[in-house]
Amino acid sequence: MKKLMLAGAMLCTSISAFANGVAVAPDANDPIVTKFATLGVTVKQINPSPVAGLKELITNKGVLYASPDGQFLMQGTLIDLNNRNNLTEQALNGVRVEGIKEYEDSMIVYKAPNEKHSITVFTDISCGYCRKLHRELDDLLDEGITVKYLAFPRGGLQGSGYADLMNVWCAKDQQEALTEAKSGADTKVIAGCNAPVAEHYQLGQSFGISGTPAIVLEDGTMIPGYQPAAALKAALDANKAS
Secondary structure, eight states: OOOOOOHHHHHSSSTTOOOOOOOOOOOEEEEEEHHHHHTTOOOEEEEEETTTTOOEEEEEEEEEEEOSSSEEEEOOOOTTTTTEEHHHHHHHHHHHHHHHHHTTGOOOOEOOTTTTEEEEEEOOSSSSHHHHHHHHHHHHHHHHHEEEEOOOOOTTTHHHHHHHHHHHHSSSHHHHHHHHHHOOOOOOTTOOOOOOHHHHHHHHHHTOOOOEEEEEEEEOOOOSSOOOOOHHHHHHHHHOOO
């Protein structure tokens, strides 16, 4: 199973790279690493935090905060009120960009003929708003927005939702299989299927995703939930201009 790669260059530009602190690769014996491991949380990076006495942790469950000795855990969104910045989201942006690159070869891609932007969508088959977004696929493509899908079974790695996504990702024509599944058709069982749906799901969890659709823009910004084609184009244009 692939490891989620966190590039050093990305960390140097992270919101957490303060003048008097740098990102630190965790030691296996670090108390934060060992105590969080008992909770089933893998700590991938330990970064400085803007709050004295706290460390920012990049984990397989998203961004968390902890005391240096690992005794205290803080889960939630850290906001800089002076600058109106969501620091937790900013810390995840670079992680998302780098993580998505690792799975480009296992996406189901609908490429816009005149591509101006692209979005990566973590999707489920039975999700109503995922289906609504997919019904607007032609509008997105006409706007020059390429749509790249990764799988995110909302019910986890068991049950029919996971099995259906496996069948879609193992189909000979993935695009057709996904479109049919999102229209309510049963998926065709593929013998010996070995699709990376579990990896996509774990990647999404590390991004802080808990529901679908989750739309990741080119700069790593995440839009949690459905947005119409016009709104997505406006968001992408604004990001490109900034």
